[in-house]
Amino acid sequence: MKKIQIAIVGAGPAGLSLAIELSNMGYSDVVVFEREDEAGGTPRHCGHLGFGIFEFYRLLSGPNYAKKLVEIALSKNITIKLKHTLINIEKNNLTFSTTDGLETYSAQKTILALGARETPRPSRFVSGTRSPNIITTGALQRFVYMQKCAPFKNAVIIGSEVVSFSAIMSAKHAGIKIKAIIEEDENLNTFNILKPISELFLKTPVKVGYKVLSINGEEKNIQSVTISKNGIEEIIECDGVIFSGKFTPESAILQENFKDFNHTNNSVFVSQIFQTTSKNFFAVGNVLRGALTAFKCYFEGKKLARFIDDSLKNTKLNPLHVKIQCDENIQWYSPSLVDLNYPSKTLTNLRINKKATGKIIVSLNDNDVYSKDINVSTYTNIKIPRLDYPISKNDNVKIRLES
Amino acid sequence: MKYLDLNNMFPKKKLECSEDEIFDIAIIGAGVVGCGIFKEFCENGAKTVLVEKANDILEGASKGNSAILHTGFDAPPESLELECVKRGYSEYLKIKKKLNLPLLNTKALVVAWSDEQVEKLDGILKKGLNNGVKELELLTDKQIFEKEPNLSKNAKAALLVHGESLIDPWNSPLAYVKLGLQAGGKLAFSHEVTDGHFNGEFWEIKTSQKIIKAKTVINAAGLYGDIVDSIKGSKDFKIIPRKGQFIIFDKTAYNLINSIILPVPTKITKGVVITKTAFGNILVGPTAEDQESRDDSVTKEETIKMLLKKAYELLPDLQKHNITATFAGLRPASDKNHYRVKINDEKNWITVGGIRSTGLTSSLGLAKYVYELNDRKYEKKKKKASVIKIQNISEFQTRDYQDSDYGKIVCHCECVTQREIENALKGEASAGTIGGLKRRTRITMGRCQGFNCQAEVSEICEKSQS
Ligand SMILES: Cc1cc2nc3c(=O)[nH]c(=O)nc-3n(C[C@H](O)[C@H](O)[C@H](O)COP(=O)(O)OP(=O)(O)OC[C@H]3O[C@@H](n4cnc5c(N)ncnc54)[C@H](O)[C@@H]3O)c2cc1C
Ligand SMILES: Cc1cc2nc3c(=O)[nH]c(=O)nc-3n(C[C@H](O)[C@H](O)[C@H](O)COP(=O)(O)OP(=O)(O)OC[C@H]3O[C@@H](n4cnc5c(N)ncnc54)[C@H](O)[C@@H]3O)c2cc1C
Numbered sequence: 001m002k003k004i005q006i007a008i009v010g011a012g013p014a015g016l017s018l019a020i021e022l023s024n025m026g027y028s029d030v031v032v033f034e035r036e037d038e039a040g041g042t043p044r045h046c047g048h049l050g051f052g053i054f055e056f057y058r059l060l061s062g063p064n065y066a067k068k069l070v071e072i073a074l075s076k077n078i079t080i081k082l083k084h085t086l087i088n089i090e091k092n093n094l095t096f097s098t099t100d101g102l103e104t105y106s107a108q109k110t111i112l113a114l115g116a117r118e119t120p121r122p123s124r125f126v127s128g129t130r131s132p133n134i135i136t137t138g139a140l141q142r143f144v145y146m147q148k149c150a151p152f153k154n155a156v157i158i159g160s161e162v163v164s165f166s167a168i169m170s171a172k173h174a175g176i177k178i179k180a181i182i183e184e185d186e187n188l189n190t191f192n193i194l195k196p197i198s199e200l201f202l203k204t205p206v207k208v209g210y211k212v213l214s215i216n217g218e219e220k221n222i223q224s225v226t227i228s229k230n231g232i233e234e235i236i237e238c239d240g241v242i243f244s245g246k247f248t249p250e251s252a253i254l255q256e257n258f259k260d261f262n263h264t265n266n267s268v269f270v271s272q273i274f275q276t277t278s279k280n281f282f283a284v285g286n287v288l289r290g291a292l293t294a295f296k297c298y299f300e301g302k303k304l305a306r307f308i309d310d311s312l313k314n315t316k317l318n319p320l321h322v323k324i325q326c327d328e329n330i331q332w333y334s335p336s337l338v339d340l341n342y343p344s345k346t347l348t349n350l351r352i353n354k355k356a357t358g359k360i361i362v363s364l365n366d367n368d369v370y371s372k373d374i375n376v377s378t379y380t381n382i383k384i385p386r387l388d389y390p391i392s393k394n395d396n397v398k399i400r401l402e403s
Numbered sequence: 404m405k406y407l408d409l410n411n412m413f414p415k416k417k418l419e420c421s422e423d424e425i426f427d428i429a430i431i432g433a434g435v436v437g438c439g440i441f442k443e444f445c446e447n448g449a450k451t452v453l454v455e456k457a458n459d460i461l462e463g464a465s466k467g468n469s470a471i472l473h474t475g476f477d478a479p480p481e482s483l484e485l486e487c488v489k490r491g492y493s494e495y496l497k498i499k500k501k502l503n504l505p506l507l508n509t510k511a512l513v514v515a516w517s518d519e520q521v522e523k524l525d526g527i528l529k530k531g532l533n534n535g536v537k538e539l540e541l542l543t544d545k546q547i548f549e550k551e552p553n554l555s556k557n558a559k560a561a562l563l564v565h566g567e568s569l570i571d572p573w574n575s576p577l578a579y580v581k582l583g584l585q586a587g588g589k590l591a592f593s594h595e596v597t598d599g600h601f602n603g604e605f606w607e608i609k610t611s612q613k614i615i616k617a618k619t620v621i622n623a624a625g626l627y628g629d630i631v632d633s634i635k636g637s638k639d640f641k642i643i644p645r646k647g648q649f650i651i652f653d654k655t656a657y658n659l660i661n662s663i664i665l666p667v668p669t670k671i672t673k674g675v676v677i678t679k680t681a682f683g684n685i686l687v688g689p690t691a692e693d694q695e696s697r698d699d700s701v702t703k704e705e706t707i708k709m710l711l712k713k714a715y716e717l718l719p720d721l722q723k724h725n726i727t728a729t730f731a732g733l734r735p736a737s738d739k740n741h742y743r744v745k746i747n748d749e750k751n752w753i754t755v756g757g758i759r760s761t762g763l764t765s766s767l768g769l770a771k772y773v774y775e776l777n778d779r780k781y782e783k784k785k786k787k788a789s790v791i792k793i794q795n796i797s798e799f800q801t802r803d804y805q806d807s808d809y810g811k812i813v814c815h816c817e818c819v820t821q822r823e824i825e826n827a828l829k830g831e832a833s834a835g836t837i838g839g840l841k842r843r844t845r846i847t848m849g850r851c852q853g854f855n856c857q858a859e860v861s862e863i864c865e866k867s868q869s
Pocket of ligand 2: 431432433434435436437454455456457460461462463464465466467468469470471472473594595596597623624625626627628631645646647648689732733734735758759760761762763764765
């Protein structure tokens, strides 16, 4: 077993920015582990522009952004171990599958920066045929930007998050015609302005309020999708279907190894300093709650460095965690623990992913202590400020949406 | 940009043999039943060809099942099915170690959820004992929860069946084919049988590629069994495909149960099975829906949601776990409730049809039965020491990613290595379809369903062909 001071698992924007910041602070016993044969994380296959403005004051494509992060890390002599897949966590020991066989590292502090993925077709329950031509945006991007090929010619995109619109760009790049974007909700799951932009400039119809009834085909070849709105069915011919968005953390290994798992976020509970319920483990970036943009993950990673420093120096400081729980109307919230050792202006940030009018109410030991009126037509992030009431260790904080 | 047809990445396989080669045996259909028969005849020295319309094995009924190795405790008494299930079971135990095939003896609990069902358990026990399945035990609710603490507290009583086990439903038939090949058998994939003529001495079987000559034909065409059977001139049965839809839960749910949870069959409810799989998931299903179509294995939103509801009722903690996949399989059921195995001596034709819901278990037993039925001796060649080892992709045995020098992990969700993929693309029994590659390795079958690796895998396939 090898002993190291700091292990960072995942070489995406969050993990790399943390490693770089720790290096700036003078830490040298830091190892970044990455399962792919290249570091950089998800941006490596996001061939479109849209990265780097806030971090590097330049508009970069995903691959160039990833390259830049890796270059900085390597220039600081940060060790990045590629083709190291974390397969087990036990106490402070991390076991990796590597081509040299299984290897176990024992780290004083471990940071999990495992990222997120999109939700593929099965758990969306869409009826119909199975086919390799039913893919996610992430897979499309890899086909187009990494393998440089197009897996179909005419496709529909299901979902209407930012990533759904970036899928149009990837498709265009590959010469794939997008017949329509289809959204089941009455509103886009992103800025409404993207609908006219998409229809006017990209000539791609955006159909909101349509449910996908089935994917039709013969054998494994897709021929069309049937969609419906208000009982009226419509058939769109296509040979490919792209399921986009509905990001979910790459957190299965955490669910298997952490007793306390947050089913709202599909991730571990973390405090405002990104510490989990296991003292020596931290989590950062999209593994916490699905997708935020790369720069947010980058700055989260950067911010975390200070807290890692803190926890290495103040070994006596024990976390004082109060758990925050949310009802099913809340898609995700972060942080999900309050650490009473650290003052904070916000209690948590949460996302509602649907049309909602009513109140967000926070209760402390079942007494309502905060409420905020909301009237939102689409996905919204809401900041909940620090409570005006003192909280102590065994308190119970709950957040609900009342409409 | 280059267009990549994901459904046609593998060139059609060919049969290398001379025009006037006459095989002893032609088996039509490379489902699990055909694969088992192929092994048996090849090993007994018959010159055998396995004729299959798809470009790989297991593209029909055998591609989607619950992967349970049955004891036969609930099989129809004194039936051929029971005989073959028991024989198939013990044959599997005999060969599994040598071939590196997995088996997990989870045992099964037939759980009664109502008083009506409790009353039926005794009958099931008696039937099981009559069927020669000895290791059966009635359990009280308390005993159930000792074994299965996560099961809904509505469980009232259960029958414990010790022998029920899980296997890898895809690599075991592949192993049978490889054994057959080693003993000299031939494969004719992408050869759809369209017609045939028997000249009193041998059959001339018309296929989509070439004419294949064989002294005896064995029809193991599964879902198309009745259609293929009419080639011999008479039609003895009718296939009524019966669909079974499934849900596969994430590997995170694996430890929620220990045994296979079986329903008590009643007239009104069919109930669902909840079981682990060899690959570390939890499987819920299957439904039983009769239908006309022999290929339509689409899943339906309402049905999947119904299954889900049922699953949550029986095993509430499943709600905390994600769904990895949904799929459907088609059972080659027939208009009668039993196996349709028959020899036509005048025509040298053997029908092995209607192997509806136990074929995975029975195939090796059926194969022996069919060999005996054929009652002909072939010149057995000296047996070569078997060098066949199957790549283990089940979670019960060591996987390649736990070893070294495997290149890299390509599919992260299922930890599939580059070496595993390359091996699956090699040799006579190499993957001939993308589905075949998935069944050999499990690539893209995990929780991300290809978000991470589908593009790369497609490229590897494409390169392997050029
Ligand atoms: C299709 C798509 C389009 C996008 N477009 C944009 C955009 O235009 N602009 C933008 O700002 N953002 C975009 N994003 C989001 C952006 O990619 C993410 O915000 C960012 O990558 C998150 O950073 P991260 O470090 O948290 O995770 P990731 O970048 O996902 O990195 C996580 C890393 O951890 C590794 N890992 C996971 N599990 C293990 C393990 N067990 N062992 C070892 N390593 C492991 C992974 O291989 C990966 O390299 C897009 C995302 C997708 C999927
Ligand atoms: C939902 C479900 C759950 C099940 N669970 C279990 C279980 O837990 N345990 C168990 O033991 N069994 C189980 N089974 C049963 C088992 O899967 C079947 O009994 C078995 O797959 C039948 O195999 P087969 O070889 O007869 O048919 P098939 O697999 O259909 O094989 C027939 C083959 O013939 C080919 N073919 C057809 N027509 C032609 C032609 N004209 N020319 C050339 N080739 C042709 C087809 O392409 C096909 O490959 C289950 C089945 C289902 C559907």
